[in-house]
Amino acid sequence: MSVPEIATVVGSGTMGPGIAATLVRAGAEVRVYDISAEALARAEQTFAFASGVLDQVGGPKVDGGSATFTTDIGEALAGSRFVIEAVPEKIELKESVLKQIERLVGDDVIIATNTSGIPISDMAPSLERPGRFIGMHWSNPPHLIPMIEVIPGDATEQSTVDELVDIVNSFGYHPVLEKEIAGFVENRVLYAILRECVALLDEGIVTPEALDTCVKWGIGYKLSVIGPTRLLDMAGVDIYAAVSGYLNKQLDASTDTPQVIKDKIAAGELGFKSSKGMYEYGPGEVDAKRKDITAGLVAALKTLSSITPV
Numbered sequence: 001m002s003v004p005e006i007a008t009v010v011g012s013g014t015m016g017p018g019i020a021a022t023l024v025r026a027g028a029e030v031r032v033y034d035i036s037a038e039a040l041a042r043a044e045q046t047f048a049f050a051s052g053v054l055d056q057v058g059g060p061k062v063d064g065g066s067a068t069f070t071t072d073i074g075e076a077l078a079g080s081r082f083v084i085e086a087v088p089e090k091i092e093l094k095e096s097v098l099k100q101i102e103r104l105v106g107d108d109v110i111i112a113t114n115t116s117g118i119p120i121s122d123m124a125p126s127l128e129r130p131g132r133f134i135g136m137h138w139s140n141p142p143h144l145i146p147m148i149e150v151i152p153g154d155a156t157e158q159s160t161v162d163e164l165v166d167i168v169n170s171f172g173y174h175p176v177l178e179k180e181i182a183g184f185v186e187n188r189v190l191y192a193i194l195r196e197c198v199a200l201l202d203e204g205i206v207t208p209e210a211l212d213t214c215v216k217w218g219i220g221y222k223l224s225v226i227g228p229t230r231l232l233d234m235a236g237v238d239i240y241a242a243v244s245g246y247l248n249k250q251l252d253a254s255t256d257t258p259q260v261i262k263d264k265i266a267a268g269e270l271g272f273k274s275s276k277g278m279y280e281y282g283p284g285e286v287d288a289k290r291k292d293i294t295a296g297l298v299a300a301l302k303t304l305s306s307i308t309p310v
């Protein structure tokens, strides 16, 4: 199985262009559609950058791929064999866009959503043919994180699941097939980690720099080689039992967005996009950090791709 000859990415913000670059490198003719011409103009630049990064990684490349960018949804979907929706995380918007897409593609075309965690089954009723609708959760940056969660909803047909797993495998990514749960697997784990991290920062237990050092060189490094299930065996299930017996009741268990985060939102401190978030960035620092992140992920990806899976 190879990637579908013609694919469409709907929504070209943070995720869309990297998704498109990945599919183009796999040989697909990709149409990138956005409602905003300004977003599309930025997307062309982001796509070019992501494509260059993929050249640095040097992974497999299938000739013949191409990308076009359009604000005409009819043009974007004409003849498309595979659609990835990547519009903002708002269920009503996604449902409206999914209906738009379905009216313009064949009955057998897979429609995948890149939602971060909205249950697929909650969106499926907006479609006439929900059997071809499925979750396809890429991680940011999509052209450098070679794992995609495949999440069927209650109405998703098995043929859709099988075809999407084959498509993900065809461009060298790791498909993770999972049952539907809010947030999906990756974000449930990530948000459990981030909840504890924000609590530790908020309580002044550790500085941001020290926390990032601890996690990067501790569990981050370790878990990039040893998955958490394997780690339980390496550490000893008995050790986990002994420590969880007293620690689990001590962990942060807040059920709402932390006030410190709400305060930052209110102050417009959103992170890279506003040059201040958890850290503050001087002139040119955000671009420098983005370059450092890309270089680090490229180096790590090359190394991890070269080691025997544990």
Ligand SMILES: NC(=O)C1=CN([C@@H]2O[C@H](COP(=O)(O)OP(=O)(O)OC[C@H]3O[C@@H](n4cnc5c(N)ncnc54)[C@H](O)[C@@H]3O)[C@@H](O)[C@H]2O)C=CC1
Residues within 6 Å of the ligand: 010, 011, 012, 013, 014, 015, 016, 033, 034, 035, 036, 039, 040, 085, 086, 087, 088, 089, 090, 093, 097, 114, 115, 116, 117, 137, 138, 139, 140
């Ligand atoms: N940003 C991230 O780190 C990740 C985001 N996701 C998910 O991917 C989806 C997209 O997220 P981002 O790329 O971050 O969003 P974004 O806000 O950066 O980009 C969304 C794009 O959709 C466009 N758009 C809005 N309404 C539209 C419409 N009616 N038709 C066509 N295009 C429209 C916007 O103009 C914008 O360019 C969301 O569901 C998000 O949860 C998944 C993984 C990671």
Ligand SMILES: Cc1ncc(C=O)c(C(=O)O)c1O
Residues within 6 Å of the ligand: 115, 116, 138, 139, 140, 141, 187
């Ligand atoms: C903070 C955060 N939230 C959601 C996602 C993905 O859905 C990501 C990511 O992919 O990196 C993230 O970092």
